[in-house]
Amino acid sequence: MKVIALEEHMFPRDILESAGLDLGRRGSTRLAQLDEVGEGRLQIMDDAGVDVQVLSAAVGNIVQDLPLSQATEVSRAINDRMADTVAAHPDRFTAFGTLPVADAAASVDELTRCVEELGLVGAMIHGQTHGVFLDDPTVRPILAAAARLDVPIYLHPAPPPSAVREAYYSGLSPNVTACLLGSGWGWHAECGMHVLRMVANGVFEELPDLKLVVGHMGEGLPFHLDRIEDMLTPVVTGHSLTVVETLRRNLYLTTSGYNSDAPLLCGLAAFGADHILFSVDHPFSDSKKATTHLLSAPVTEADREKIAHSNAEHLLKI
Structure with missing residues (x-):
């Protein structure tokens, strides 16, 4: 069975260093693996049975938060490197682009270049940019471009603003704070809320063809879906669809970092097999563990095929 993994990160060390960037505590510990896109990564994929990785820039929020001209320059450099990596192993890699989100016009130009010139399959955006969510009208041209180009936006979590960090995560040890505001809880709650803001503020009413992808088995949304609807x-009035109808039309989930039956079955029950796609979250999660669960999960073989590769092939046109 073919396996395509959608949330697989890289970050070229030379671009990082030349731009004077810091991947932070979590990213820096994985820099060697993030920078490796040759035989070492391919061996990990082969050992786990992953046929294709969809690459994305790890911790892309550090690029989004750069001054505008530098964000555009660094985004272009990363995207060029993504395209070179895909060209070196076109049967094993494809990629999402990185965008200077604070500059909508530059982002539209760069997304168009990524898709039409570089052959990338969409873009990954990491949370807010300078405190701005994707439902803000200033961001709408980027989302409209994605809909026009018929490529998805992958919304990845990012650290919260300083005011939220202080209110919710102060008074704890540094390690606990870092975990709770990120992958231990806060990322997922904030990313799920980010999606709901987009629905409530009419993004998908205006752009019904926009495809949004979130990882980590839906960032908590599947479990809360009935409560959200009720x-x-x-209170979200004037829309043609209910909140949950909109989510089921426009949102896709990946399994990144979630390798147990209960979240998968909840996602399937809430969104259906056509909207769930396999991911590992390399190098932050274990590829072999992820594929082992994919192959053993209590789902029909038809649904397993959809999750493993056919949904990705349809969504990304690969």
Whole structure:
């Protein structure tokens, strides 16, 4: 069975160093693996049975938060490197682009270049940019470009603003704070809320063809779906679809970092097999563990094929 993994990160060390960037505590510990896109990565994929990785720039929020001209320059450099990596192993890699989100016009130009010139399959955006969510009208041209180009936006979590960090995560040890505001909880709650803001503020009403992908088995949304429909839909007025109908039309989930039955079955029940795609979250999660669960999960073989590769082939046109 073919396996395509959608949230597989890289970050070229030379671009990082030349731009004077810091990947932070979590990213820096994995820099050697993030920088490796040759035989070492291919061996990990082969050992796990991953046929294709969809590459993305790890911790892309550090690029989004750069001054505008530098964000554009660094995004272009990363995207050029992505394209070179894909060209070196076109049967094993494809990639999402990185965008200077604070500059909508530059982002539209760069997304168009990524898709039409470099052959990339969409873009990954990491949370807010300078405190701005993707439902903000200033970001709408980027989302409209993605819809026009028929490519998805992958919304990855990012650290919260300083005010949220202080209110929610202060008074704890540094290691606990770092975990709780990130992969231990906060990332997922904030990313799920980010998606709901997009629905509530009419992004998908205006752009019904926009495809949004989130990882980590839906960032908590599948578990809360009935409650969201009961509570949020009555106050989101004037839309053609309910909140949950919109989510089921426009949102896709990946399994990144989640390798147990209960979250997968919850995602399947909430969104259906056509909207769930396999991911590992390399190098932050174990590829072999992820594929082992994919092959053993209590789902039909038809659904397993959809999750493993056919949904990705359809969504990304690969």
